[in-house]
Amino acid sequence: MLNKKIILSTCALNQWALDFEGNYRRILQSIKEAKSKNSKYRLGPELEICGYGCQDHFYESDTFLHSWQVLGRLLIDPECKDILVDVGMPVMHKGVAYNCRVFFLNGKIILIRPKLALADDENYRERRYFTAWTKLKQTEEFHLPGFIREIVGQVTVPIGDAVIQTNEATIGSEICEELWSPLSPHINLALDGVEIISNASGSHHQLRKADRRVNLIRNATSKCGGIYLFANQRGCDGDRLYFDGCVSIAINGEFVAQGDQFSLKEVEVLTSILDVEDVRTYRNRSRSLQIMADKSQPYPRIIIDFSLAINEQLLVPCSQPIQWKYHSAMEEIALGPACWLWDYLRRSKQGGFFLPLSGGIDSCSTACIVYSMCCLIYMEISQNNEIVLRELRRIVNDDTYIPTSQNDICSKLFVTCYMGTANSSEQTKNRAKDLANQIGSNHLSIVIDLAVNAVLSIWNTTMRIIPKFKVNGGSEIENLALQNIQARLRMVISYFFAQLSLWAVGRPGGLLVLGSANVDESLRGYFTKYDCSSADLNPIGSISKTDLRSFILYCSESFKLTSLKSIYDAPPTAELEPLSSDGTIQQNDEADMGMTYEELSVYGKLRKQKSCGPYSMFLKLLESWSGKLTPKQIADKVKFFFVKYSINRHKMTTLTPAYFAETYSPDDNRFDHRPFLYPADFTWQFNFIDNQVKNLI
Ligand SMILES: Nc1ncnc2c1ncn2[C@@H]1O[C@H](COP(=O)(O)OP(=O)(O)OC[C@H]2O[C@@H]([n+]3cccc(C(=O)O)c3)[C@H](O)[C@@H]2O)[C@@H](O)[C@H]1O
Ligand SMILES: Nc1ncnc2c1ncn2[C@@H]1O[C@H](COP(=O)(O)OP(=O)(O)OP(=O)(O)O)[C@@H](O)[C@H]1O
Numbered sequence: 249m250l251n252k253k254i255i256l257s258t259c260a261l262n263q264w265a266l267d268f269e270g271n272y273r274r275i276l277q278s279i280k281e282a283k284s285k286n287s288k289y290r291l292g293p294e295l296e297i298c299g300y301g302c303q304d305h306f307y308e309s310d311t312f313l314h315s316w317q318v319l320g321r322l323l324i325d326p327e328c329k330d331i332l333v334d335v336g337m338p339v340m341h342k343g344v345a346y347n348c349r350v351f352f353l354n355g356k357i358i359l360i361r362p363k364l365a366l367a368d369d370e371n372y373r374e375r376r377y378f379t380a381w382t383k384l385k386q387t388e389e390f391h392l393p394g395f396i397r398e399i400v401g402q403v404t405v406p407i408g409d410a411v412i413q414t415n416e417a418t419i420g421s422e423i424c425e426e427l428w429s430p431l432s433p434h435i436n437l438a439l440d441g442v443e444i445i446s447n448a449s450g451s452h453h454q455l456r457k458a459d460r461r462v463n464l465i466r467n468a469t470s471k472c473g474g475i476y477l478f479a480n481q482r483g484c485d486g487d488r489l490y491f492d493g494c495v496s497i498a499i500n501g502e503f504v505a506q507g508d509q510f511s512l513k514e515v516e517v518l519t520s521i522l523d524v525e526d527v528r529t530y531r532n533r534s535r536s537l538q539i540m541a542d543k544s545q546p547y548p549r550i551i552i553d554f555s556l557a558i559n560e561q562l563l564v565p566c567s568q569p570i571q572w573k574y575h576s577a578m579e580e581i582a583l584g585p586a587c588w589l590w591d592y593l594r595r596s597k598q599g600g601f602f603l604p605l606s607g608g609i610d611s612c613s614t615a616c617i618v619y620s621m622c623c624l625i626y627m628e629i630s631q632n633n634e635i636v637l638r639e640l641r642r643i644v645n646d647d648t649y650i651p652t653s654q655n656d657i658c659s660k661l662f663v664t665c666y667m668g669t670a671n672s673s674e675q676t677k678n679r680a681k682d683l684a685n686q687i688g689s690n691h692l693s694i695v696i697d698l699a700v701n702a703v704l705s706i707w708n709t710t711m712r713i714i715p716k717f718k719v720n721g722g723s724e725i726e727n728l729a730l731q732n733i734q735a736r737l738r739m740v741i742s743y744f745f746a747q748l749s750l751w752a753v754g755r756p757g758g759l760l761v762l763g764s765a766n767v768d769e770s771l772r773g774y775f776t777k778y779d780c781s782s783a784d785l786n787p788i789g790s791i792s793k794t795d796l797r798s799f800i801l802y803c804s805e806s807f808k809l810t811s812l813k814s815i816y817d818a819p820p821t822a823e824l825e826p827l828s829s830d831g832t833i834q835q836n837d838e839a840d841m842g843m844t845y846e847e848l849s850v851y852g853k854l855r856k857q858k859s860c861g862p863y864s865m866f867l868k869l870l871e872s873w874s875g876k877l878t879p880k881q882i883a884d885k886v887k888f889f890f891v892k893y894s895i896n897r898h899k900m901t902t903l904t905p906a907y908f909a910e911t912y913s914p915d916d917n918r919f920d921h922r923p924f925l926y927p928a929d930f931t932w933q934f935n936f937i938d939n940q941v942k943n944l945i
């Protein structure tokens with residue numbers, strides 16, 4: 249009986265750069281799962297064999313060799329038969345490295361399809377390692393490595409911009425960035441009658457980005473018709489990025505399957521049953537498409553005698569359209585960094601986290617993210633996720649451990665520590681303690697004055713001149729030095745406690761130190777270099793204070809952490825200067841910085857997202873602030889920001905590796921490449937602004 253219903257699968261895999269063994273295991277599992285659902289085609293993420301984030305390891309011939317070896321194992325595996333498999337790996341052809349898809353079926357390689365448009369902006373550097381294939385709609389012969397020739401019995405296979413024609417439908421690739429680029433291949437593929445477009449991605453999480461992906465896929469398939477499969481990596485594959493799954497299947501502008509964005513599952517396979525005739529009918533109803541399709545130049549077609557349909561499926565209904573469900577930005581902050589921390593923790597083989605908890609917004613947000621990680625672990629274990637339970641048992645060094653709640657997990661994985669000095673208040677100490685009690689962390693409250701005084705007496709006995717706080721008559725430089733020694737000693741003490749805390753309770757290993765400097769503090773340089781923020785990892789390093797404040801409110805409601813209410817209401821303070829005689833806090837972040845966090849957020853976005861130098865920032869703010877401030881006041885604010893930003897830019901070179909979450913991130917290691925020695929008086933730029941101000945008076 250004529251049957252045009254086909255079964256297709258896509259997947260999200262938690263791959264890890266250079267973990268060939270684990271990557272192989274996850275790929276194989278996804279193929280088995282796809283087959284168990286009767287699927288005839290399985291698509292996986294970009295560069296899934298070696299992991300997307302190998303970076304400069306793509307210069308190493310080993311990375312290519314081991315990728316071929318993994319492919320070889322897949323080719324001979326009986327589990328990989330009777331299904332068209334589409335895997336991602338780097339391939340070198342005539343001495344040129346390409347980022348490729350390799351299609352294989354029943355032990356034979358069908359096609360190697362290199363990426364046409366490489367990702368090179370923001371966090372991506374693909375052109376550093378790969379070359380884009382520019383020979384559109386052309387193929388060449390690829391000479392297979394010797395040990396692969398022996399497995400497949402082929403000497404060469406086609407490499408290039410071709411499509412695969414099965415018995416029912418034609419499949420074409422559009423690899424990740426190709427969807428985001430202006431001349432996306434899906435247009436030409438659709439015009440040439442390709443019904444199935446498969447997108448293998450290595451696409452990272454960014455707050456509020458999911459809808460861009462969804463819109464791109466929806467637009468592509470509603471304009472051109474077609475079935476679209478989106479595969480993606482998920483998890484931390486060894487760097488600051490979190491790849492966020494969101495795999496999906498769409499047809500003719502509607503989604504029929506949606507995968508998780510954040511999850512601790514290592515393998516997720518989505519399968520749909522779709523009718524190819526629906527694509528043809530949809531396209532046939534668009535006259536303009538038909539006229540353009542008539543003129544289309546054909547792709548080279550690799551024809552295989554293979555059916556994507558199975559007859560028994562005739563009575564099974566096709567997958568139906570679904571409404572795409574988005575996470576709110578606050579849920580994204582709670583879930584993305586939590587999943588990233590879990591991957592980092594288990595892969596680093598450490599015993600948990602240590603957090604200096606001050607009772608302020610930033611360190612409390614970090615604590616909430618760790619708590620969110622514990623909730624996810626508990627949920628997975630409750631749903632019988634054996635891998636997560638096995639990993640947790642290994643981390644807590646107890647083969648029989650069965651967690652009773654998220655708080656129970658928190659008590660094993662998380663040490664929080666309030667480190668008071670003479671300048672700390674009872675209020676912040678109690679806030680830290682209350683939050684720790686509610687999340688169940690193993691909380692310490694220590695006093696570090698002994699250490700501060702020890703350093704001061706070394707100075708005093710050596711130099712015989714005693715520095716004083718400003719309130720006691722000291723100068724600016726004395727005041728800063730006395731603050732910085734407290735902050736920096738907290739860092740030294742944190743690492744010491746992190747190293748010994750598990751030893752003290754008879755557990756092996758150590759803890760990872762968490763830092764909690766936010767974007768605005770980093771941008772303004774309002775933190776001490778190598779203080780408590782110089783940690784192993786920072787989950788909130790690319791999130792602004794304004795987003796974190798909303799996050800604290802969100803957590804107080806969704807995790808029922810009532811102690812967060814008073815943390816939200818308290819004005820941010822460093823508590824590094826003396827309290828008043830009645831114990832109240834004198835220091836205030838915004839007064840110290842000379843600007844509000846709200847203003848900083850605006851400057852941060854204009855500087856990075858809108859690429860504003862001093863003059864264009866002045867112009868933009870003139871538009872939005874002119875009702876409440878004079879041009880001179882706006883100019884002064886802009887100049888003040890740029891001076892503070894530029895004299896502190898050197899601090900970005902030592903920033904703790906942070907979860908990448910936002911495009912206003914100032915992280916100079918990957919995302920925001922700028923000098924760290926600036927002509928901070930910006931004479932030319934500021935004079936120009938001043939002249940404009942004169943014209944406006
Ligand atoms: N261009 C440049 N390239 C490389 N290094 C440069 C440099 N300019 C100065 N430096 C060096 O930088 C160092 C000064 O920077 P740093 O030691 O950070 O000290 P600094 O920036 O002077 O002071 C730290 C600031 O952070 C504030 N703060 C607020 C809230 C919390 C915390 C906290 O830590 O908990 C701190 C504190 O109130 C103070 O305003 C000096 O060693 C100086 O020589
Ligand atoms: N008393 C303290 N005990 C433990 N850690 C502290 C203490 N004070 C500061 N820290 C650590 O140093 C980091 C930087 O301090 P900072 O005052 O900038 O931030 P915060 O207290 O978390 O938040 P806020 O800016 O809202 O006060 C904190 O995030 C925290 O990890």
Ligand SMILES: NC(=O)CC[C@H](N)C(=O)O
Pocket residue numbers: 294366367372423424425426428449450451452
């Ligand atoms: N790997 C890629 O090609 C990434 C493409 C795209 N810019 C993204 O962020 O998803």
